[in-house]
Amino acid sequence: MRTRMTELFGIKYPIMCGGMMWLCKPDLCAAVCNAGALGNITAANYNSGEELRQAIRKTREMTDKPFSVNLSLLPSFRITKEMYNGWLDACLAEKVAAFEISGAPVDKFFGPDAVKRIHDAGTKLIHKVGSVRHAIHAEHAGYDAVIAAGVEEGGHPLNDDVTTMVLTPRMAESVKIPVITTGGIADGRGLAAALMLGAEGVMMASRFMATKECRMNSKVKDELVVRQEFDTVLYGKTIELQGRAMKNEVIKNILEMESRHAKLEEIAPFLMGLRQTAIWDDGDIQAGLLPVGQSIGLIHNVVSCKELVEGMVKQAEELLNKAQKRFHNA
Numbered sequence: 001m002r003t004r005m006t007e008l009f010g011i012k013y014p015i016m017c018g019g020m021m022w023l024c025k026p027d028l029c030a031a032v033c034n035a036g037a038l039g040n041i042t043a044a045n046y047n048s049g050e051e052l053r054q055a056i057r058k059t060r061e062m063t064d065k066p067f068s069v070n071l072s073l074l075p076s077f078r079i080t081k082e083m084y085n086g087w088l089d090a091c092l093a094e095k096v097a098a099f100e101i102s103g104a105p106v107d108k109f110f111g112p113d114a115v116k117r118i119h120d121a122g123t124k125l126i127h128k129v130g131s132v133r134h135a136i137h138a139e140h141a142g143y144d145a146v147i148a149a150g151v152e153e154g155g156h157p158l159n160d161d162v163t164t165m166v167l168t169p170r171m172a173e174s175v176k177i178p179v180i181t182t183g184g185i186a187d188g189r190g191l192a193a194a195l196m197l198g199a200e201g202v203m204m205a206s207r208f209m210a211t212k213e214c215r216m217n218s219k220v221k222d223e224l225v226v227r228q229e230f231d232t233v234l235y236g237k238t239i240e241l242q243g244r245a246m247k248n249e250v251i252k253n254i255l256e257m258e259s260r261h262a263k264l265e266e267i268a269p270f271l272m273g274l275r276q277t278a279i280w281d282d283g284d285i286q287a288g289l290l291p292v293g294q295s296i297g298l299i300h301n302v303v304s305c306k307e308l309v310e311g312m313v314k315q316a317e318e319l320l321n322k323a324q325k326r327f328h329n330a
């Protein structure tokens with residue numbers, strides 16, 4: 001299954017793992033890469049460029065395949081400008097294969113020479129965006145690819161609220177650089193559909209949480225299997241940082257505060273990523289925000305990354321072949 005995405009990164013299958021704070025660390029990243037997809041190290045897991053550099057080196061001890069580093073250039077209570085600069089410098093010195101950027105584009109965040117610096121290091125640059133206008137900006141700025149992130153996604157979908165089904169073909173008809181799609185993809189059906197919509201491949205995050213190699217309390221993985229597609233909710237519209245997370249007590253509190261237009265200072269303690277460690281380490285589903293996409297409804301088991309990636313490709317190929325035969329015979 002070769003596409004412009006597999007060519008761009010030099011990977012076997014057109015599948016990549018999206019950035020996940022607290023979860024995308026060397027073990028999961030290497031497992032995704034060794035399965036033939038593009039793994040991810042999320043910079044925000046580390047407090048300095050040096051810590052990130054050690055994570056990159058640790059990953060390279062476990063895989064010789066390329067992987068991306070997620071840089072979330074979003075408002076944060078924890079991350080300082082110095083940390084962002086440290087991460088960028090470390091990744092360029094280590095010549096990582098790709099950046100998956102979310103939030104502000106690198107030319108605006110780090111300055112106009114950032115794209116050249118990144119390309120000079122041999123690093124591919126991808127921006128995860130929720131609108132055609134942002135994809136066009138990325139293309140003009142010199143990015144190598146864009147990720148069309150539909151509102152179904154976990155994390156921080158853009159408040160345009162456009163679905164993957166519409167955003168992907170709109171983006172594919174609007175830019176020449178490869179479009180990768182995300183939000184609502186969890187199996188070979190989603191991969192086949194994405195290719196039909198004009199994408200060169202898919203990115204998934206929620207589905208990779210329910211893999212054997214993702215380090216988290218098994219209670220959370222069991223919950224991912226049990227919960228359904230209607231078990232997530234959007235929050236954060238009133239504070240201009242929309243997110244999608246699993247329905248739980250914390251989300252109920254946040255939505256109640258938002259309904260009475262509470263100030264950011266009141267809501268902020270509930271948004272803190274540090275609360276999430278009680279979820280991932282102890283399996284306490286009610287402890288904090290649990291980011292997850294609507295694709296949760298498509299997660300039916302916990303498998304290895306290899307089983308997941310190879311199973312998806314096999315299913316997509318079978319479906320595409322079947323469809324071709326069906327139309328041929330009609």
Ligand SMILES: Cc1cc2nc3c(=O)[nH]c(=O)nc-3n(C[C@H](O)[C@H](O)[C@H](O)COP(=O)(O)O)c2cc1C
Nearest residue numbers: 018019020021102153154155184204205206293295
């Ligand atoms: C637990 C979790 C943590 C995430 N953390 C980040 C992050 O730190 N930075 C980022 O750009 N996106 C983050 N995301 C969003 C994903 O990278 C991806 O865009 C999205 O989840 C794709 O939708 P899906 O979950 O339906 O596959 C996170 C998603 C999840 C589920």
